[in-house]
Amino acid sequence: MSAKSLIQKIKQFVGLSDGSGSSAGPSAPEETDVTIEREPETTTADKPTATAEEDEAISTDTEPVETIKGIGPTYSDRLESNGLGTVAALADSDAETVAEAAQTSEGRASEWVKRARNR
Known part of the structure; x- marks a missing residue:
């Protein structure tokens, strides 16, 4: 599933689209860039060790x-x-x-x- 179709399904679910591809609310851009950020993974080497x-x-x-x-x-x-x-x-x-x-x-x-x- 492409990002565009996923966004369309989300819009439809929350009532911003009727499912035909046109928005029910104010006009929205056709494509949306989404960036997902994560915390860096830590390893046990990054943590101080105790005796x-x-x-x-x-x-x-x-x-x-x-x-x-x-x-x-x-x-x-x-x-x-x-x-x-x-x-x-x-x-x-x-x-x-x-x-x-x-x-x-x-x-x-x-x-x-x-x-x-x-x-």
């Missing part, structure tokens, strides 16, 4: 506790309101403190702390 230690520090420092298996929105909200909203904060805490903050059993909290420390 493994930096990756780990970045991810656990800001990673929300909801990424830990067993911690859903309710527990996450409770932990966050007690300053334990990140995986790093959870890993630095003890099971008793986490259990109290999340209002859950110490056994469950101990599992969460163990999972956070293993990240």
Whole structure:
């Protein structure tokens, strides 16, 4: 399909043409040039890389506790309101403190702390 016929179909669709090739509205130029611009593609070589230690520090420092298996929105909200909203904060805490903050059993909290420390 040529660009001209595509434009004609678009005009017809939006009501600017009756399909016979003549415009229903004000006269339009017969040909229209269309330019499509795209953002340049970036490769991984264009992006700065972090060391493994930096990756780990970045991810656990800001990673929300909801990424830990067993911690859903309710527990996450409770932990966050007690300053334990990140995986790093959870890993630095003890099971008793986490259990109290999340209002859950110490056994469950101990599992969460163990999972956070293993990240």
